[in-house]
Amino acid sequence: MARLKLGILISGRGSNMQALARAFSTPDAAAEIAVIVSSTPAAAGLDWARQQDLPCHVVDHRDHADRDSFDAALDARLREAGVDLVCLAGFMRLLGDTFVEAWRDRLINIHPSLLPAFKGRHPQRQAIEAGVQISGCTVHFVRPAMDAGPIVGQAAVPVHAEDDENALAGRILEAEHRLYPAVVQLIAEGAVTVCGERVVLAPMARERLNACNGLPH
Numbered sequence: 712m713a714r715l716k717l718g719i720l721i722s723g724r725g726s727n728m729q730a731l732a733r734a735f736s737t738p739d740a741a742a743e744i745a746v747i748v749s750s751t752p753a754a755a756g757l758d759w760a761r762q763q764d765l766p767c768h769v770v771d772h773r774d775h776a777d778r779d780s781f782d783a784a785l786d787a788r789l790r791e792a793g794v795d796l797v798c799l800a801g802f803m804r805l806l807g808d809t810f811v812e813a814w815r816d817r818l819i820n821i822h823p824s825l826l827p828a829f830k831g832r833h834p835q836r837q838a839i840e841a842g843v844q845i846s847g848c849t850v851h852f853v854r855p856a857m858d859a860g861p862i863v864g865q866a867a868v869p870v871h872a873e874d875d876e877n878a879l880a881g882r883i884l885e886a887e888h889r890l891y892p893a894v895v896q897l898i899a900e901g902a903v904t905v906c907g908e909r910v911v912l913a914p915m916a917r918e919r920l921n922a923c924n925g926l927p928h
C-alpha cells in the first residue's frame with residue numbers, strides 16, 4: 712500500500728514534528744515525511760529537521776502582504792511535495808477559510824487541552840485557572856473556526872494540585888508525542904472516517920488510542 716505523505720507545518724520548537732518523524736522513519740512505515748514547512752526561519756525545529764535531512768522549507772509570513780498570499784504559498788509547497796495529509800504541529804499562523812476548505816478532512820491539528828474545553832491561547836494556564844483535575848490533548852480535523860473540528864483522538868493526563876502551567880504543559884506534551892503518531896497511523900491505515908462533523912473509528916482504533924492516555928489505570 713502507498714505510504715501516506717505527510718506535510719508538517721511548524722513555527723517553533725517542533726517536538727511534535729520530531730515525534731512524527733521518528734514514528735514514521737523506517738521504509739516500512741505507513742507514512743512518510745514529504746515536507747516540513749515553517750512559517751519563520753527562526754523555528755528551532757528547522758535545525759533538527761535539517762540535521763535529519765528531512766525536506767524543509769520556510770514560507771515566511773513576513774514576505775507576504777496578506778493571509779491569502781501566504782496561504783497560497785504554503786499550499787503550493789504542500790502540493791509540489793505530493794502531500795496527502797497536513798499536520799499542524801505548533802503552527803502559529805491562522806489559516807484562511809480557502810486553505811482550510813481546500814484541505815478539508817486532510818488537515819489535522821494537535822491542541823494541548825481536551826477540546827472543546829480551553830480553546831485558543833494558553834490552554835494549560837486556562838486549565839489550571841479553571842481548577843480542572845484532568846486535562847490532556849486532542850487531535851482534530853481542522854475547520855475554519857479556531858480549535859474546532861471533528862475529534863480523532865484524545866489523551867488525558869492528571870492535573871496535580873501543585874502544578875503550574877509549565878509542569879502541566881510538560882505532562883501534556885508527553886501525551887501529545889504518543890497521541891499524534893498514533894492518530895496519523897490510524898489515518899494511514901484507513902481506520903478514520905469523517906461523517907458530518909464527527910469521526911467514526913474502525914473497531915479497535917479506540918483501544919489503540921486509549922493506550923496514549925497518561926492517567927493511572
Ligand code: GRF
Pocket residue numbers: 723724725726727728800801802821822823848884887
Ligand atoms: C504543542 O503543545 C501543541 O499542542 C500546540 O503547540 C505546541 C507545539 O509544540 N499546538 P512543539 O512545537 O510541537 O514542540
